[in-house]
Amino acid sequence: MTPKVLGLLDFKLPEEIIESVTTSARIHVGPRCFDFHSGNPLVYMTSRSKFDTLLATKAAEAGAEFRDDTLVQNLVRRASSIEVQTTHGIFEAMIVVGCDGMGGSTARASGLYARWDPSEVAYAIESEVPIGKEAVLEFMGAERYFDVYFGVSPAGYGWIFPKDDHLTVGVGCRLNKLRDGPQLFKNFVDSLKELDGCDIPSPRAHLVPLGGAVHVPVVGDRVLLAGDSAGFAEALLGEGIYFAIYGGQIAAEVASEACRKGRFDADFLGSYERRWRDAFGTDFESSYKMARLSYLENYDMDRLAKFFFSAPRFHECMMGLLDGSIRYRDVPKKLAWLYLKYKLAKLHLPVPA
Numbered sequence: 001m002t003p004k005v006l007g008l009l010d011f012k013l014p015e016e017i018i019e020s021v022t023t024s025a026r027i028h029v030g031p032r033c034f035d036f037h038s039g040n041p042l043v044y045m046t047s048r049s050k051f052d053t054l055l056a057t058k059a060a061e062a063g064a065e066f067r068d069d070t071l072v073q074n075l076v077r078r079a080s081s082i083e084v085q086t087t088h089g090i091f092e093a094m095i096v097v098g099c100d101g102m103g104g105s106t107a108r109a110s111g112l113y114a115r116w117d118p119s120e121v122a123y124a125i126e127s128e129v130p131i132g133k134e135a136v137l138e139f140m141g142a143e144r145y146f147d148v149y150f151g152v153s154p155a156g157y158g159w160i161f162p163k164d165d166h167l168t169v170g171v172g173c174r175l176n177k178l179r180d181g182p183q184l185f186k187n188f189v190d191s192l193k194e195l196d197g198c199d200i201p202s203p204r205a206h207l208v209p210l211g212g213a214v215h216v217p218v219v220g221d222r223v224l225l226a227g228d229s230a231g232f233a234e235a236l237l238g239e240g241i242y243f244a245i246y247g248g249q250i251a252a253e254v255a256s257e258a259c260r261k262g263r264f265d266a267d268f269l270g271s272y273e274r275r276w277r278d279a280f281g282t283d284f285e286s287s288y289k290m291a292r293l294s295y296l297e298n299y300d301m302d303r304l305a306k307f308f309f310s311a312p313r314f315h316e317c318m319m320g321l322l323d324g325s326i327r328y329r330d331v332p333k334k335l336a337w338l339y340l341k342y343k344l345a346k347l348h349l350p351v352p353a
C-alpha cells in the first residue's frame with residue numbers, strides 16, 4: 001500500500017497488519033541500479049489475507065453482513081429490485097456494487113461487458129519466497145529497500161517486495177505481449193542472485209487491468225462496478241488498492257443517494273461515471289501514457305533511465321505519486337523538460353545541458 005491509501009481510510013491501520021515499511025527503492029535496468037531514498041515511508045507492505053480480513057471486519061463492525069465463501073453466480077433484474085443468485089441462496093437488493101475483481105461475475109451477469117481485451121490487461125505472476133525474518137531485514141538493509149527490475153519482461157517489470165518473513169517475488173507483462181508466463185517467471189527468478197539457493201514455491205498468476213487502456217461500462221440499471229472489475233488500477237506502477245478504495249467510496253455515496261431518492265436507473269446512477277472520472281480518470285490516462293512510453297510499448301529503458309532515473313525532479317515525482325502529494329495527471333508537465341531532452345537524444349540531435 002502506498003502512503004496515500006492511509007489518507008482514504010477512516011481508521012488507523014493496525015500495526016500488526018503492516019509487515020514492513022520500505023523507505024527506499026532500487027530500480028534495476030539490466031546491470032545498472034538506481035537508488036531512490038526517502039526519509040519517509042514509500043510503501044507499507046502487507047499480505048492480502050491480513051488486509052482483506054481487516055476490511056471485512058471493519059465492514060461488519062459498520063453493520064454489513066459479511067458472507068464468506070459465497071459466490072455470486074447470476075443477477076436478475078426484477079420490476080422493483082435486483083436478485084443476486086449465489087452458491088448459498090438468493091438475495092434481494094435495491095442495488096449491487098460489483099467489486100469482484102477481474103474474474104468476477106457481476107459485469108457479465110449484469111450485461112455490462114463479457115470479456116477483457118488482452119491489451120487492457122497485465123498478467124502478473126508471483127511467489128512468496130520464505131527466507132526468514134533476519135534474511136528479510138538483511139535484504140532491506142538500513143535504507144529499507146524494495147526492488148524493481150526492468151529488462152526482464154517484454155512489456156512490464158519484475159519486483160521483490162520484502163514482507164515479514166518472506167519476499168514477494170513477481171514479474172508482470174501486458175497480456176497481448178505474453179508468450180509463456182511460467183517461463184517468464186522462471187527466467188526472472190533465475191536472473192536474481194539474491195535468490196540463489198532459495199526454495200521458490202510455485203508461483204500464482206493473476207490479472208490486473210491497465211487503467212487508461214480500459215474502457216468498460218461501469219454503470220447499468222441497479223448496478224455499479226468498482227475496483228478491478230471497473231478497470232480501476234493505474235498502468236504505470238500497477239497501483240490498484242488506492243483506486244479500488246477511492247472508487248468504492250464514490251460508488252457507496254452514489255448508491256446511498258440512489259436509495260434515498262428511490263432512483264436506480266442507469267441515468268441517475270450515471271453520476272458515478274462522472275464522479276470517478278473527475279476524481280481519477282485523467283490520472284489513469286496520464287499513467288497509461290507514461291507506461292506506454294516507458295515500458296509497455298516503446299521499450300527504451302536504458303535511454304530513459306539515463307535521462308530520468310538520476311534526475312531530482314523525477315525522484316520528486318515518484319515520491320509524490322506514492323505519498324499522494326503529486327497526481328499522475330501532473331507528472332507529464334513536471335517532467336516535460338527531461339522528456340524533451342530524452343526525445344532529442346533519441347533523434348540523435350544535440351541535447352541541451
Ligand SMILES: Cc1cc2nc3c(=O)[nH]c(=O)nc-3n(C[C@H](O)[C@H](O)[C@H](O)COP(=O)(O)OP(=O)(O)OC[C@H]3O[C@@H](n4cnc5c(N)ncnc54)[C@H](O)[C@@H]3O)c2cc1C
Pocket residue numbers: 001002070071072073099100101102103104105106124125126170206207208226227228229232233238239240241242244
Ligand atoms: C500480482 C499483483 C500484485 C499487485 N500488487 C499491488 C500493489 O502492490 N499495490 C496496489 O495498490 N495494487 C496492487 N495490485 C493491484 C490490486 O491488487 C488490485 O487493483 C486490487 O486488489 C483491486 O481490488 P478489488 O477489490 O477490485 O479486487 P480483488 O482484490 O481482486 O478482490 C475481488 C474479490 O471478489 C471476490 N470474488 C470474485 N468473484 C466473485 C464472485 N463471483 N462472487 C463473490 N465474490 C467474488 C474475490 O474472491 C475477491 O475477494 C496487484 C495486482 C496483482 C495481480
